[in-house]
Amino acid sequence: MTADSTPALVKQADAEGPAPAGSPAVRGPRARNTQAYLKYVAAKIFGAAVSLFAVLVTSFFLFRLIPSDPVKQMTGGRPVSAEQLDSLRRQLGLDQPMWQQFTSYVGDALTGDFGTSFQYHAPVVDKITEALPATLLLTGTAYVLYSALGIWLGTRTAWRNGSKSDRFNTALALTLYSVPSFWLGLLLIIVFAVGVGPIPGMFPTGGLESGNESGFAYVLDVAHHMVLPVITLVAVGYAQTLLVMRSSLLDEMGSDYLTTARAKGLRDDTVRRKHAVPNAMLPTFTLMFVNLGHVVAGQILVETVFSWPGLGGLFYQGLSVPDLPLVQALFFVFATAVILANTLADLLYPLLDPRVGR
């Protein structure tokens, strides 16, 4: 993860010239900085636009390679005449040559039209906007929780490097990191939703709501449904943040400025919070933005296991048909989210670390 940010840092470090000491225009350097920042922003946004177009092209060609015939799949083995199949193909535009399909796909996509879903017979965009809130709610909640937990535990373990609690927490995080998320989800369902032995089933096995609540009771009901999937996502997700935070803080720990801060007589707590942690945050920050992109991509498996009505579940169902327009659009949406999150991180770096983007 840290490798992603290195080139930018290295490049910018070269560009950083000595400040013109005693130059007549006092506002000179700052104005130049603003200009340089705007140039940096423009370059990043241009790069993001190129990536977005590349993703759009990929989403078209990748799924055209699926060998099965979507029309045959859609009719699902019912007796259909050849003319009917042909008219269906014409209706879906599958009879046109590939390049024509491609140009109309790109043209429509640029106007926000991703076609009609084969399996739902509804505009793909509608299906996606329908499922998006559920995904954002679930993975967003989990994202906030595991990022906070990872940073907190990462700081603690690094600060007491080698202690019993460090060894325990690192070992636990590494173990949970190695666990498949869908398996943990299934296990939690068995133990806490179905019930094993003396443990009664306390939580719903899946879905987002029971369907007969309203008002505050509805909020409680949704929260009740979220408990197990959120626990699954947090358990599997916090380890990476913890490990990155821990190792970047360990990198800072031997630094002279911390010795200086201690020599000034600052309390250990203050040295950690005000001096060490802010300097160690950059790699964690990068990771958090990478993860932010995946909030939208959701967790295909956790959503599938818990029958969560979000984008991940939609993607999985779309693949099994295969529902080309839906799968293409979702692939584009997932990649777009990652690109946007990365671009946002790039734009924020110079504000966090003045060495970048000058």
Next chain:
Amino acid sequence: MTTESMPASTPGAEVPAPEESGPEEAKSAGALARARKRRSVARFWREYRSHRGGLWGLAGLILIALIALCAPVLTGANAQSVTEAPGGALESPSAEFPLGTDQFGRSVLALLIWGARVSLTVGLLAAFLCVAIGTVVGIVAGHFRGWYSTVLMRVTDWFLVMPTLVLAIALATVMDRSLWTVIIAIGVTTWPTTARLVRAQTLAVESRPYIERARALGGGHGHIMLRHVLPNVMPLVLAQTTLVISSAILTEATLAFLGLGDPTITSWGGMLQDAREAGAVSAGDWWYLAPPGIAIALVALAFTLCGRAIETVLNPKLGVAR
């Protein structure tokens, strides 16, 4: 650096004999190089030995590899056959079937042992593919200046933005159902991180004076990349490989669970899918569901522990995984 007590299961055979090669001036260049290599391996092992986590990981790997190799001896060659299943459907654990049976009456324990083969094979081959692509791209992009280096890095960046799992799922869907499909889908989607790492290391190595010396003596691009850069990025690549293996094993299980693996081969992810489809979740048959997941986690954990220990030996500042 404290010398930890080694777990008893660690094979002492791996310690290279600490033979000190005597007066070196009497030997040929090849012998010198060999002796130097042997000494650096010995030093590496001495360092590695002080990481308890790494030793546990290594011991676990050797044990699992032995189990996977001995699968036919341990369970009999017919353990995966649906028609010759020895038990009834979905039995609870008993003396004959310590982990119960699946819906066809096969012993879950036997399936678990056979599944180790798939997990290890796919994990190793996919990681090898990923690291091979990543190393080649990384070294080439770091060695050459100019437009093809830029193009290579653009392609790498483009792969980095793609949601890895989504791309792997898409590839696995597009191709036939087979183990090779899974291996290729994982290898092709995970190499960019390795490429980035290797490129950074290549840039660092290439700025050293001995590269200039090699160039001045007439060393070509191939010579410099193969004989000077590659040996210097290999340690990093080794650490990266072990870490990639564990994520490849997790991805394999994920793809198999989604029904994208080879349906004719027993794998841990596939067992979980079978269990889910057989209704083991709502029936509360934890003995069918729990073992494959624990096995996946243990193998992935073992590789991660080894990888982190190797990383720490190479970069002591990290101070991790003692």
